[in-house]
Amino acid sequence: MPNGEHQTALEPHHGAGRYVAVWVALCALTVGTLLASRLSLGPPWHLLVALAIAAAKAGLVALFFMHLWDQPGVNRLVFATSLVFVALLIGLVLLDSATRFPLANPPNERTLRFEPPSFETHVQPGEREQGEPGAIGRPPARE
Amino acid sequence: MVHDAPASAGSAVYNTPNYLNAEIGVRSWLLTRDHKRIAIMYLVLTTSAFALGGIFAMLIRIELLTPGPTIMSALTYNRMFTLHGVIMIFLFMVPAIPGIFGNFFLPLMLGAQDVAFPRLNLLSVYLYLTGAVIAVWGMIHGGADTGWTFYAPYSTTTPTQVVPILLGAFVVGFSSIVTGINFIVTTHTMRGPGLTWNRMPLFVWSIYATSVIQVLATPVLGMVLLLVAIEHAFGFGIFDPARGGDPVLFQHLFWFYSHPAVYIMVLPAMAVISEVVCAFARKNMFGYKAVAYSSLGIAFVGFFTWGHHLFTSGQSTFDAGIFGVLSMFVGIFTAIKVFNWTATLYQGAIKFTAPFAYVCGFLFFLVFGGMTGVALATVSLDVHWQDTYFVVAHFHFIMVGGTIMAFLAAIHYWWPKMFGRMYSEGWALVAACLIILGFNATFIPQFLLGNMGMPRRYYSYPAQFWPLNVASTAGASLLAFGFLLVLTYLLISLRHGKVAGPNPWGSRGFEWNTPSPPSALNFPVPPVFTHGPHDYTTGAETPPEAPGEPEHA
Amino acid sequence: MPELTARAAPPLAHHFVDMRQQTEAARLGMWLFLASEVLLFTGLFTAYSIYRYLYAGVFEEASRKGVELWAGTTNTFVLITSSLTVALAIHFARLGRGKLAAALLGVSLLLGCAFLGIKAIEYANHFHEGQLPGKFYTFAEVQGPGASMFFTLYFIMTGLHGLHVIAGMTVLAVMAVRAWREEFGPEHYAPIEIAGLYWHLVDLIWIFLYPLLYLI
Amino acid sequence: MNELMRRMLFLPEQASQYARDVDRLHYFVITTTMIAATGVGLTVLWFFIRFRRRSEAQTTPRVEPKTIHEVLFIGVPLSFFLLWFAIGFPQYVRLQTPPRDAMDVYVQAKKWMWKFSYAGGPNGIDVLHVPAGRPVRLLLTSRDVIHSFFVPALRLKQDVLPGRYTQTWFNADKPGRYELFCAEYCGMGHSAMLGEVVVMRPEEFDAWLADARRSGSPAVDAAMTEEEHADPRQSLTQQGERLAAEYGCFKCHTVDGTRHIGPTWLDLYRKTEKLSDGKTVLADEGYLTESMMDPRAKIVAGYQPVMPTYQGKIPAPEVAAIVEFIKSLRTDAVKVEPSKGPVYAPIRK
Known part of the structure; x- marks a missing residue:
């Protein structure tokens, strides 16, 4: 005898029309994302728009083709949990790259953005004017 | 019962039908789908892996007996510690307690006849075996010298046999995922009538939390190991700095698995301790819900802390702060468990036995090892300790002092249930003392070595580290002797131990309501659960009531 | 189980209490497996995010000059449609129309072959142009740091996805045979349903690969 | 206490x-x-003592x-x-967060040795001389795998990554000789990758440095030069100049302020450049490195994007040398006498 978890009624069974409607929506969204990419929205919008449309499509597939809409909560929970960890991994690793000491990233076009203050404080222009390049052994004349 | 099997061992206990003699022959073992037999297969396999890893550990300790070269070359030494790490972690620590005790007792505690997917369960054994064989093949054909962490770009450029070791770990990872899925589904769908979530044994809660980590973290490890293997074999350049690759990315992906993996290893240990504490204190768990939910808390928060392995690796200061503060929270869940276990002893009826001796050791080691872990996550202190023997000592406190103590507690606690025989209690206590003593002698000097600044993975070392290394090696010999003693008396007890009976400890855990050893079908009548486990308030045994109707055909 | 009189009773494993428990277990198991698949790909998506962040311009240039938009777009439509046919196949299998379900699965298999065919043409082009990962990279039009990284990720991501397509097609083929033999019905459709789940996941991953590799 | x-x-x-x-x-x-x-x-x-089991049938509350x-x-x-x-x-x-008045030392790690380069020379192998009481910033890079710069006495550790720089700093205030370990596993010679940090009194250090720059010593470290095809008797700046010539930088860049195919290098360091897309950028180490690796990312206004990438063609230490050379090109800089090479004979153990 199963316990309470199995006591849900048979899942509702929808007609085939619903699947076709979802398919039409998916195709429309694909055309949409293609058109949006032609618009040259520029960063970061082109990325956000494309990912938002992809997420919408993925949502449709998961909810209707994969029946998450009808099924017991635990399956939804499993899927949602996996997405939380996807966001966690990508988010924190990206954050690291974005806030690192700039030279600790590989040489790239973005090295200069997101400079932490530690890097700014390195050597200011004019500070070394008194000495030879990279004056060593003598603190720069300052204040 | 299905079979009236002939006696196999020629003694009274094995004349009763049970899972060991339900079917006979090698084939019946190799193709079995009985969760109990699969557990025994895991017992044999993981214990062999432990022996192999232990031999490597002893060789490492002997090499470090003197500051210069002692018995092997630097390259051999590097292979030794790599294989010691890979075998102990992937082939013993991760699969041992879930594979053996999870498989054996999870269905029994849930009142189920088997795990949800018996065929997948067998598959996981063979995946494990395949991975182990691939890895051992790699060891014989050159081994790897990367350390178990496989840090790129060293691992992608070393000429040793990294690829088979990586693939072996990858395949074993799949075994781990399959086991995890199986246990989660079993816990969700196979609980017997009346067994609500809040009546589930704490063992089940912890194994469940472990499985969640296994399912969600292991694939990332699989991917990253595959990427390293691809790069090593074909030069795709994904972690190659010369092609714009980022070695720190490897570390992120690796620790996203390998930090939660620490909890894959230690949560099952906590599962065991929860059962053993209650059984020998004859007490209900103090703060059942706190202990249960803290397992899930560990599983969840454990995912948020991987960056504390990267404080010195060039990670951003900002990320270090985030990971630093989040790491402080994961210690809390362990603290909750430790305090509740200790409080469980209050007003109990404590009997000092070998399993309980290991619990006492476990509690001390876990507090010390756990708090040094939090200390290591204290950002500025980590800068000094990172990659020194302090780290080595810390995680051995958790792994050996935590997981292996719990493994030993479990095997002593459940041995009579699994094999129907008692071992020699006197020798067990001697061995427990030896192991606890040897453990302290091995690893406390390593904390001090770390403070002195001796980096890990050193083949030779400056002379000031010598005395403490000698102490550590001496302790390790004691430890090895203790393990051999355990192995000896347990094997002897299989044939000569006295018959245990269904419940030699008077435990009120659900799994003790079966005969020892349990029959092939677990329960002739499915049990009905009316209360939680470990209820010692009444004098008489109150086994879960059996419903009137017989089991279905 | 009175409503099952028409066809053979579905197989109930000895350790389950009833069909519902067995179905729920199978479904939950599949979802957990899908979650682990998602995290398997997450390793690659993380690598993609980092390198795209570091080499944004080069990645966009490589995507513009290195991959064929028509191929990616066609493949997107192909996979979406195959998902539809699989969903419909499950629908008709539940209604007991096994032959129709098998036919729909056959269409899905054909679409899967089409997907792999287009992918093969793309791969052939990449080989021809030297748009290859890591040390094999010889594509002159896009240079600079991160250029070969785009193709490293491209090949690993689409390659792993392609392996999943092949695995999914194998499973669908088995299900097509079983549906043809009228093994499924209103009470017993869990195998074809979880096989479908797997195919939908393959589609789901492509839905993200398409914009990341072809559009931006 | x-x-x-x-x-x-x-x-x-x-x-x-x-x-x-x-x-x-x-x-x-x-x-x-x-x-x-x-x-x-x-x-x-x-x-355990207080609540021992008294009888086998004992119950508990x-x-x-x-x-x-x-x-x-x-x-x-x-x-x-x-x-x-x-x-x-x-x-x-x-x-x-290094203080702004810190003295810079470039640290290069390779299997299995440390090389320390002072901007005006000399280079040191395995021994880092620093003045007591003055902050020292280390810019670390590796030529092969990850190493880690670990000085227990300073409670200091920083991984050294190939292909990019990490930084750390310290202010040692107690003269003495301190051990330097490699803490990140790097292969067979990992445990032999030892070095020393020599903290000297400031005046001793100044004297040592002046002496090191002045007097020549033929002592050349074979292991380092073999792969580096650079003369260690040259200072980092001079190496940079030689390398820039070797790589053909001077075909497009001048060092005397004249406009050519590319921007001049004179006074380039710390200059604010206007880019072709209207943004401005500060020409610091990061920008200079980037411009070698990915020249088209930021084109200075008025110039054509014709420079090829040097990604993968110039090893990281050489990039450092070229950057150091560019930094030295200042109109107001005092002309430096070419150092006669390192006077400093590395201590080999």
Whole structure:
């Protein structure tokens, strides 16, 4: 005898029309994302728009083709949990790259953005004017 | 019962039908789908892996007996510690307690006849075996010298046999995922009538939390190991700095698995301790819900802390702060468990036995090892300790002092249930003392070595580290002797131990309501659960009531 | 189980209490497996995010000059449609129309072959142009740091996805045979349903690969 | 007290104020840990003595926790842990933030040795000379795999990554010789990748440096030069000049302020350049490195994007040398006499 978890009624069974409607929506969204990419929205919008449309499509597939809409909560929970960890991994690793000491990233076009203050404080222009390049052994004349 | 099997061992206990003699022959073992037999297969396999890893550990300790070269070359030494790490972690620590005790007792505690997917369960054994064989093949054909962490770009450029070791770990990872899925589904769908979530044994809660980590973290490890293997074999350049690759990315992906993996290893240990504490204190768990939910808390928060392995690796200061503060929270869940276990002893009826001796050791080691872990996550202190023997000592406190103590507690606690025989209690206590003593002698000097600044993975070392290394090696010999003693008396007890009976400890855990050893079908009548486990308030045994109707055909 | 009189009773494993428990277990198991698949790909998506962040311009240039938009777009439509046919196949299998379900699965298999065919043409082009990962990279039009990284990720991501397509097609083929033999019905459709789940996941991953590799 | 605790915990000498500060946190953390572990152990022992099993049929009361118990179980350790973090993290931030007047030393690690380059020369192998009481910033890079720069006496450790730079700094205030280890596993010679940090009194250091730059010494480290095809007797700046010529930089860039195919290098360092897309950029080490690796990312206004990429063609240490050379090109800079090469004979162990 199963316990309470199995006591849900048979899942509702929808007609085939619903699947076709979802398919039409998916195709429309694909055309949409293609058109949006032609618009040259520029960063970061082109990325956000494309990912938002992809997420919408993925949502449709998961909810209707994969029946998450009808099924017991635990399956939804499993899927949602996996997405939380996807966001966690990508988010924190990206954050690291974005806030690192700039030279600790590989040489790239973005090295200069997101400079932490530690890097700014390195050597200011004019500070070394008194000495030879990279004056060593003598603190720069300052204040 | 299905079979009236002939006696196999020629003694009274094995004349009763049970899972060991339900079917006979090698084939019946190799193709079995009985969760109990699969557990025994895991017992044999993981214990062999432990022996192999232990031999490597002893060789490492002997090499470090003197500051210069002692018995092997630097390259051999590097292979030794790599294989010691890979075998102990992937082939013993991760699969041992879930594979053996999870498989054996999870269905029994849930009142189920088997795990949800018996065929997948067998598959996981063979995946494990395949991975182990691939890895051992790699060891014989050159081994790897990367350390178990496989840090790129060293691992992608070393000429040793990294690829088979990586693939072996990858395949074993799949075994781990399959086991995890199986246990989660079993816990969700196979609980017997009346067994609500809040009546589930704490063992089940912890194994469940472990499985969640296994399912969600292991694939990332699989991917990253595959990427390293691809790069090593074909030069795709994904972690190659010369092609714009980022070695720190490897570390992120690796620790996203390998930090939660620490909890894959230690949560099952906590599962065991929860059962053993209650059984020998004859007490209900103090703060059942706190202990249960803290397992899930560990599983969840454990995912948020991987960056504390990267404080010195060039990670951003900002990320270090985030990971630093989040790491402080994961210690809390362990603290909750430790305090509740200790409080469980209050007003109990404590009997000092070998399993309980290991619990006492476990509690001390876990507090010390756990708090040094939090200390290591204290950002500025980590800068000094990172990659020194302090780290080595810390995680051995958790792994050996935590997981292996719990493994030993479990095997002593459940041995009579699994094999129907008692071992020699006197020798067990001697061995427990030896192991606890040897453990302290091995690893406390390593904390001090770390403070002195001796980096890990050193083949030779400056002379000031010598005395403490000698102490550590001496302790390790004691430890090895203790393990051999355990192995000896347990094997002897299989044939000569006295018959245990269904419940030699008077435990009120659900799994003790079966005969020892349990029959092939677990329960002739499915049990009905009316209360939680470990209820010692009444004098008489109150086994879960059996419903009137017989089991279905 | 009175409503099952028409066809053979579905197989109930000895350790389950009833069909519902067995179905729920199978479904939950599949979802957990899908979650682990998602995290398997997450390793690659993380690598993609980092390198795209570091080499944004080069990645966009490589995507513009290195991959064929028509191929990616066609493949997107192909996979979406195959998902539809699989969903419909499950629908008709539940209604007991096994032959129709098998036919729909056959269409899905054909679409899967089409997907792999287009992918093969793309791969052939990449080989021809030297748009290859890591040390094999010889594509002159896009240079600079991160250029070969785009193709490293491209090949690993689409390659792993392609392996999943092949695995999914194998499973669908088995299900097509079983549906043809009228093994499924209103009470017993869990195998074809979880096989479908797997195919939908393959589609789901492509839905993200398409914009990341072809559009931006 | 400090000395007692330090010896009890086997900690090495404290060669900087940072080391002393970190050690204070260390004592606090270890003391708390010891008290907690011993406390739990003693409690278990006491409960065992007090609540031993009297009979085999003994029953026990059902004890349930009050909320206050669980709050205490969570609150007490959490407040300690957060306190540790609150003390430790600012120390870490301090370690990650070099002061602006720090002296720069480039550190290159390779299997299995350390090379230290002072901007005006000389180079040192395995021995880093620094002045006491002055902050020193290290810019570290590796030629092969990951290494880690670890000086226990300074409580300092920083991984050295191939292909990019990490930084760390210290201000050693106690003259002496301190051990330097490689802490990140790097292969067969990992445990032999030892070095020394020699902290000298400032005036001694100045004298040493002047002497090192003036007098020549033919001592050349074979292992380093073989792969580097560079003459270590040259200072980093001079190496940069030679390398720039070798790589053909001067076909497009001048060093005298004249406009050519590319922008001149004179006074380029720390100059604010206007880009073709209207943005501005500060030409610091990061920008200069980037411009070699990915020249088309930021084109200075008025120039054509014709420069090829040098990604993968120039090893990281050579990039450092070229950058150092560009930094040296200043109109107001005092002309430096070419150093006669290192006077400094590396100490080999």
